[in-house]
Amino acid sequence: MHARFKQAALFSVKLLLSIAVLVYIARGLDLQQLRTHLVSINPLLFILALALIFVQTFALNGRWELIMRALGVSLDWLAGWRILMISLWFNQVLPSSVGGDAVRMWLLRQRGVQWPEAVKGVAADRFTALIGLIVLMVAGLPVLMSRVSNQAAILAIGGLTLAGVAGTVVLLTLDRLPKRLIALPAIASFVRFGTLVRFLLLRSEHRGLLFGSALFIHLVTAAACYALARGVGAQLSVVDAAILIPPVVLLTAVPISISGWGVREGAMVACLGLAGVPSEEALSVSLLLGAVSVIVGLAGGVIWLASPERGSYSADKAAQAAEEPPGYGLAKAREVSSHP
Template sequence: MQSRFKQAALFSIKLLLSIAVLVYIARGLDLQRLRSHLVSVDPLLFVLALSLIFFQTFVLNGRWELIMRALGVSLDWLAGWRILMISLWFNQVLPSSVGGDAVRMWLLRQRGVEWPEAVKGVAADRFTALIGLIALMVAGLPFLLSRVSDHAAILAIGGLTLAGVAGTVILLTLDRLPKRLIAHRAIASFVRFGALVRFLLLQSERRALLFGSALLIHIVTAAACFALARGVGAQLSVVDAGILIPPVVLLTAVPISISGWGVREGAMVACLGLAGVPSEEALSVSLLLGAISVIIGLVGGAIWLASPERGSYSADKAAKAAEEAPGYDGLGKEVSSHP
């Protein structure tokens, strides 16, 4: 009962934060102009953006399949994609304390995958995506310096990028620290996880394909945002989309709101504003991107309704099983943010 109360309280706080941020952003905007952008978006460009995000699910699944194979788990491509789509349903449409990652682990377990491999596979998938995002932000810094004159914004994005690089380097090299410093059980989980990700990216046979897919996923997101921006009449260049959308994605991944709503909108308005995009148009891009995420989630929901596992599913059991799985307490919760 106490656990359910905590879950409800956490969900309520996230919901209130999402609503509060959206209301705060909307206060200073021309709502009629915002509505005009939303209803008059070029349908062809909206469909293009939707197609890109749907295509992204195949790339996501391909990356995850590579990771599972490196862990010695043979995951059928179609089965993996079905599990991934179901997890997006839970993440986007029915946000809860369980989340899509725990559901992914649970579904893997139903297919006979042991908990350690399920946890490692999902967590490594998340962190590999994060590394790809940080790599794009590092590559975009020179362009950011040459195209943006707001020193405070450059400092903020640059600091966020450097923090990401430092965090990644520390995690990947934890096992090189003296044994006495990493002997604690909680730290040991991160040490093993860092060694696993380092192996995947530096030593596995498919490392180039794995890292390339991690980059491609975020490039596709930037391309979808570019299409949506053009669809609402915003003058956003390809280069600006490439350097300003990754920070938006990174901030959206912080699990403090419902499926990133509110945080994504605030970050999109702030970042696209650096390229001269009016707030109403930037917010339209974010809301349309959110709508696309919901549509993709609904596809996952339809797949879930037809799934044989649905009859035996229990949110409480999935959450409890995931929390009891080896390593989940030390790394799963840390990296299971919105993609």
């Protein structure tokens, strides 16, 4: 009962935050103009954006399959894609994307994959995506500085980028700490995880393809946003989309709202505003991107309805997995050295 109350309270807080941010953004906008942008979207460009995000799921699954293979797990491509699509559905209906990841782990266990490999595979997939995002932000920062005169915005995005770089470096080098520190249970799990990611990106057989896919996937998101922006008549260049969408994606990934709603809209309005895109157009791009994500998620919902695992699914178990502290599952993982 306590766990369900905690889950309901968390969901309520995130829902209120999403609504509050959306209301705050809408207060200063011309809502009639916003409605006009949404209903007058070029249908062909909307379909293009939808196709890009759908095709992106194939690349996402390919990256995940490479990671699982490096862990010694043979994951059938079609089975992996089905699991990924189902997780995207749960991303829409659970309080955060962490819930979708918990479902991914649960479905892997149903296929006989051991818990340590399931946890490491999903967590490494997430962190590899984060590294790709940070690399794009680092690469785009000089371009951003040459195209944007707003110093406060440059400092904010630069600070966000620097924080991402620092966090990544710290995690990947935790095993360099004194042995008495890395032996502590609270740190040891993160040390093993950092060692795993470093192995995947630096020493695994498919490291080039793995890293390249991480960059490609985020560029596809930027391309979808560019298509939506052009579809509502926004004057957004390809270069601006490539350097301004990654910060939006990074902020949206922070699990403080329902599926990123509200946070994504605020970040999109702020970032695209740096390229001269009016707030109404920027907000319409974000809302349309959210609609695209919902449509792709609904496709995953259809797959879930036909899934043989649905009868044994436990929402309580998935919620419990989603609520575990970051190091909990990783603490159950075996040493990375067991998977050279």
